[in-house]
Amino acid sequence: MLILSVESSCDETAVAVVENGRKILADEIFSQVALHEIYGGVVPEIAARSHLEVITYLADRALDKAGISRREIDAVACTYAPGLIGAVLVGVNFAKSAALALGVPLIPVHHIRGHIAANYLAFPELEPPFLCLAISGGNTMLVDVRDYTDMAVLGRTRDDAAGECFDKSARVLGLGYPGGKPIDELSKQGDDRAYDLPRPAVHGDNPYDMSFSGLKTAVVNIAHHAEQTGEALDKAGLAASLCRAVSESLVGRTMDAAKALGQTQIAVAGGVAANSRIRADFEAACAKAGKKLFVPPLRLCGDNAAMIGAQGYYELLAGHTAGSDLNAYATKAL
Ligand code: KG4
Numbered sequence: 624m625l626i627l628s629v630e631s632s633c634d635e636t637a638v639a640v641v642e643n644g645r646k647i648l649a650d651e652i653f654s655q656v657a658l659h660e661i662y663g664g665v666v667p668e669i670a671a672r673s674h675l676e677v678i679t680y681l682a683d684r685a686l687d688k689a690g691i692s693r694r695e696i697d698a699v700a701c702t703y704a705p706g707l708i709g710a711v712l713v714g715v716n717f718a719k720s721a722a723l724a725l726g727v728p729l730i731p732v733h734h735i736r737g738h739i740a741a742n743y744l745a746f747p748e749l750e751p752p753f754l755c756l757a758i759s760g761g762n763t764m765l766v767d768v769r770d771y772t773d774m775a776v777l778g779r780t781r782d783d784a785a786g787e788c789f790d791k792s793a794r795v796l797g798l799g800y801p802g803g804k805p806i807d808e809l810s811k812q813g814d815d816r817a818y819d820l821p822r823p824a825v826h827g828d829n830p831y832d833m834s835f836s837g838l839k840t841a842v843v844n845i846a847h848h849a850e851q852t853g854e855a856l857d858k859a860g861l862a863a864s865l866c867r868a869v870s871e872s873l874v875g876r877t878m879d880a881a882k883a884l885g886q887t888q889i890a891v892a893g894g895v896a897a898n899s900r901i902r903a904d905f906e907a908a909c910a911k912a913g914k915k916l917f918v919p920p921l922r923l924c925g926d927n928a929a930m931i932g933a934q935g936y937y938e939l940l941a942g943h944t945a946g947s948d949l950n951a952y953a954t955k956a957l
Contacts, residue, residue: 625689626939627682627696627721628932631674631714632706632734633760634658634665637928638681640689640696644936645743648689650929651681656801663800664790671709678717685928696725700935703731703945704955705761711951719947728944730935735762735957736774738892740934741923749917754886756877758901759893759926760786760801763873765831765880766957768890771937776957777880778831785869785895788835788842792865795846796858807898810862815900817860818845820868831876838868866900874904881914890917897924 625648630637634655640648655673659665686693701718702711715731722729739755754777755766763780783791786803793802798809820841823834842865849856881889889909895901902918909916923930938944 624697624936624939625691625695626730626932626935627685627699628732628928628935629678629682629699629701629714629718630734630737630926630928630931631678632702632711633926634670635926636674636677636681637926638678638685639928639932640685640691641744641929641932641936644740644933645747647744647929648691649685650927651685651688652927653677653681660800663794665707667707667709670707671713674710674713678713682717682721693725696727698722698728698730698935698939699725700730700732700931700938702734702737702931703949704952705734706951706953708951708953711953715949715951719949723947728939729946729949730938730943731945731949732931732934732938733955733957735759735764735766736934737930739766739768739774739890740937741892741919741927741930742890742917743933744929745919745923746917749888749890752886753888753890753917754877754881754884755890755892756873757892758785758873758895760784760790760895762893763833763835763895764957765877767884767886772941772943774957778829778833778876780833780835781825782834782836783839785835785873786893788839788869789865789895791839792842795843796861803895803898806862806865807900809859810866810900813857813859813861813863815863815867817857818864820864822868823872831880833872833876835869835872838865838872866898870898870901870904873901874908877905878908878912878914881912886914888915888917892919892924894925897921
């Protein structure tokens with residue numbers, strides 16, 4: 624089963640060809656970072672326009688690299704939610720047209736389900752059930768993956784996503800956009816106890832809900848205070864302290880949930896899963912608790928279309944297809 628898959632929910636245009644949900648035959652990505660960086664963040668209009676400009680070219684290139692013709696495609700999958708609405712619409716309309724023209728099924732895929740499925744591409748042995756922490760620029764959630772298409776959100780951020788916290792902190796530290804990677808790199812030269820940052824506490828009865836806006840504000844306040852008083856700012860120490868705070872908040876909750884559910888397999892997904900502190904802390908925690916850990920290679924952590932093709936395969940097996948009235952959604956339950 625060959626699936627042509629499309630991802631356009633934010634600032635990466637991507638088209639892939641995936642075989643049976645597990646094997647990548649082609650995985651083309653065009654990053655728009657250079658278009659947005661002068662604005663310090665993604666500009667939705669520019670993102671949508673750029674997707675439109677490159678998506679057809681990327682699809683042709685993906686087919687070339689996979690060494691297949693259009694007629695060999697069995698289905699077309701696309702991210703239909705959540706994301707920047709104008710951006711998602713470009714991928715949805717491209718996928719609709721391709722499916723209609725080729726006479727094959729159209730498969731809508733939830734972006735976060737796609738991130739989770741990146742683990743199927745990286746780890747052929749991984750099968751549900753498992754627990755997955757999905758951490759990206761726009762979403763942070765702890766998911767009980769009962770089966771390939773049967774998932775329950777155990778907890779989520781009440782405010783900012785973990786990636787947003789990194790990106791906004793990086794902005795005040797003058798590290799550019801997107802900020803997660805430069806913060807990660809700078810943190811390696813710093814003392815993770817240099818600043819006493821708050822551990823986000825969340826009121827209510829769900830122990831797996833998270834919060835990152837207070838942490839982000841604490842970093843912004845430290846940076847502004849230093850600027851106004853002329854005090855030296857230990858940027859590397861602040862970056863290291865931030866990585867430690869975010870990691871402790873995520874890893875602790877995930878391990879608690881795994882214990883409560885009796886879950887032995889833990890997966891991590893999304894752009895923030897590239898963070899070296901988070902990866903190292905998960906490795907240590909899982910080794911200690913005797914849990915099996917799955918974290919995709921960096922290339923599959925960020926947005927890509929191969930993960931949409933992987934999840935699309937299982938959605939198709941479950942009969943989750945759509946007609947040409949498929950819409951795009953800025954937000955949608957998992
Ligand atoms: O999954 P992704 O590519 O896009 C979304 O679906 O949102 O995630 C992008 C996010 C950005 O916030 C970026 O700063 C963050 O992932 N990120 C990182 C690292 N690499 C990317 N955050 C922390 N450490 C990293 N090494």
